[in-house]
Amino acid sequence: MTPRPTPIAPSEITPPEVYFSRRTLLAAALASAASGCVRAAGGEPAGAPLAYERNARYSVSEKPNTYDEITTYNNFYEFGTDKESPSEYARMMRTRPWSVTVAGEAEVRGRFDLEDLLKGQPLEERIYRFRCVEAWSLVVPWVGFPLGKLLGRFKPTSRAKYVELTTLYAPQQMPGQRAAVLNWPYVEGLRIDEAMHPLTLVVVGLYGRTLPNQDGAPLRLIVPWKYGFKSIKSIVQIRFTEREPNTAWNVAAPHEYGFYANVNPAVDHPRWSQATERRLGSPFLAARRPTLPFNGYAAEVASLYQGMDLRRYF
């Protein structure tokens, strides 16, 4: 599988600050190869190279999926409901300039340029499991930093019990938003302790390079113990709230998609089982495996839900 060459959209033109010559690219590639970083077997990662360190403590030892698998099989309904639609249409989205609005129960509010938000934030690579509510899964080498480090800068007040995150709304750039499949813009949210948990990441890169649009460029959330739809993409707003946010899938079908959406093999989706999952990229007849409670992150996060009935708060 070789990616087709695509016409260059304005969004893809490398801004001068990350412009790099072929020589430095080569050097970066050699350096990262030397440091034993993960290489994609299927498909060459696009995007600008990032400086980061591998966080071994928070990385699983399973083999990551190929770059192609991670970037051609996406649920990003803003670009259509087929798995291939995002990789086809996401280049219509302009990711520069990009800013994020911070609002709600925090002392520091306002609109921040992406560059300011990322300045001085050391990046880490973490290899996480990714479990979709549709019962397929991946292993992905993300590059990012803990969401807690970002949120702390806005000094949330004591009334900030939840964080609500919102995706870009731009039907001109996101053809899927022209149909009312979901209530646009896409909204997700976390309880503040979930948001501050060290496993919760703001992700800006994949396979050592800036995120491709279909995976939620320029910045997205990754909450590895929850179903994939919680990990909102292309974030333009962060709002601290006292009440539980109304999240997109929960509003669309409350009996099927809960606010918590923790990966839980014991609580089925009303229409399909969550007990097992299929790991994409596996050989034929060897893809199905048991789903782990909290997607295998129970040791780190189960305590967040102590005393809660997880059947009720699914």
Place this chain on the structure above:
Amino acid sequence: MPLLWWTCAAFGLFGLSLGADPVKKLEHACGKTALNLLMITLSVTPVRSLTGLPQLLRLRRMLGLFAFFYAVVHFTIYLVLDLELNFRLLGADIAKRPYITIGFTALVLLVPLALTSTNGMMRRLGARWQRLHRLIYPIAALAVWHFYWQVKRDVREPLLYLGILALLLGYRLLRWQRLPADAHPRAAAPGALTSRSGSATAPGRT
């Protein structure tokens, strides 16, 4: 033939590919083809009478059997490649997942139709053949329902099929109502318009 295309894609021939989840791709493609063929089969009768081309009827059996064939392949892919022959999962799915229950019912109901599609069976069953093969109406409805229920959120496509099915079945309702009482499908086979003798080539409308 779609099947040839998918086979090439499965082995990466001619630059074709099934993407990151080939199993789902094949499963969906066969399900969709089965459904399409069911719809085409159901449109033979209306198209035949609207165009006045009686010879179209000869295609109907072949189309119906192809629909059955793709439904069987769809089920086989689900059982072998998707569930990886885990029969416990199969049992649980059929019992607990309404969309699977419905799909399975549709498949099971198709079996007697396929078995009685031979000339010999047509002759032997006579008028009962007609009645039996009217099962294709509920089967088609179950198939559309099955599609509708397995979609996560975007129901536009299943609704399109529902619309097509409504047209195809509505056409029959209208025709039956307009027929004289003695030609009512329950009283006498509507196939009587072409032949009531139970001849192999004119088994009436289904």
